[in-house]
Amino acid sequence: xxxxxxxxxxxxDDTRRWTLLLLADFAGDDxxxxxxxxxxxxxxxxxxxxxSQDTLIHVRVLGKGVLGADFRAHFPIGGDVLSTAQHRYPxxxxxxxxxxxxxxxSLAAVRAMDEALLAQPAFAADGKSPHPxxxxxxxxxxxxxxxxxxxxxxxxxxRRLRGKRxxx
Numbered sequence: 001x002x003x004x005x006x007x008x009x010x011x012x013d014d015t016r017r018w019t020l021l022l023l024a025d026f027a028g029d030d031x032x033x034x035x036x037x038x039x040x041x042x043x044x045x046x047x048x049x050x051x052s053q054d055t056l057i058h059v060r061v062l063g064k065g066v067l068g069a070d071f072r073a074h075f076p077i078g079g080d081v082l083s084t085a086q087h088r089y090p091x092x093x094x095x096x097x098x099x100x101x102x103x104x105x106s107l108a109a110v111r112a113m114d115e116a117l118l119a120q121p122a123f124a125a126d127g128k129s130p131h132p133x134x135x136x137x138x139x140x141x142x143x144x145x146x147x148x149x150x151x152x153x154x155x156x157x158x159r160r161l162r163g164k165r166x167x168x
Contacts, residue, residue, distance in 0.1 A: 034081075056141070057141060074090060
C-alpha cells in the first residue's frame with residue numbers, strides 16, 4: 001500500500017531527477033554564468049537547493065539540520081547571490097556531493113516519518129508564528145519539491161541562455 005510518505009519521497013526524488021538532468025551537461029563556465037548581477041548561477045543554485053532542503057525537511061520538520069555552518073554560510077537563505085568572482089564557493093564536486101547527501105538523507109527521513117508528525121503545525125523561523133506558506137509539516141515537505149522545481153526553471157533558462165538544447 002502506498003503511503004503519503006511514499007508519495008512525498010517520490011515527488012522529492014522525481015523533482016531531483018529533473019534537476020540533475022538539467023545539470024547533466026553543465027561544464028566549465030556554465031557553472032558560473034549568471035544572466036546579470038545578483039542573478040542566480042548554477043553553482044549557487046545547487047548549494048542553495050542543498051541548504052534549502054536541509055532547512056525545510058531536517059530543521060523545520062525534524063528539528064535538527066544535517067549541514068554544517070561552514071557550508072551553509074556560502075548559501076544564506078534570503079541572502080544576496082554573489083558571483084563566483086565575488087565569492088569563493090566550494091568546488092562544484094563538493095557542492096554536488098553535499099546536494100546528493102542531503103537529498104539521500106531527506107528521502108530516508110521522509111520515508112521513516114510517523115504520519116502524525118506530518119499533521120503537526122508548521123512555524124515560521126521564530127518557531128512560534130504560523131508559517132505564511134504552509135500550515136503543517138506535510139505542507140513543508142510538499143513545498144520542498146515545489147521549491148526545487150521553481151529553481152529547476154531557473155536552471156532551464158540558464159541552459160537556454162548558454163545555447164544548450166531544450167529538454168522535456
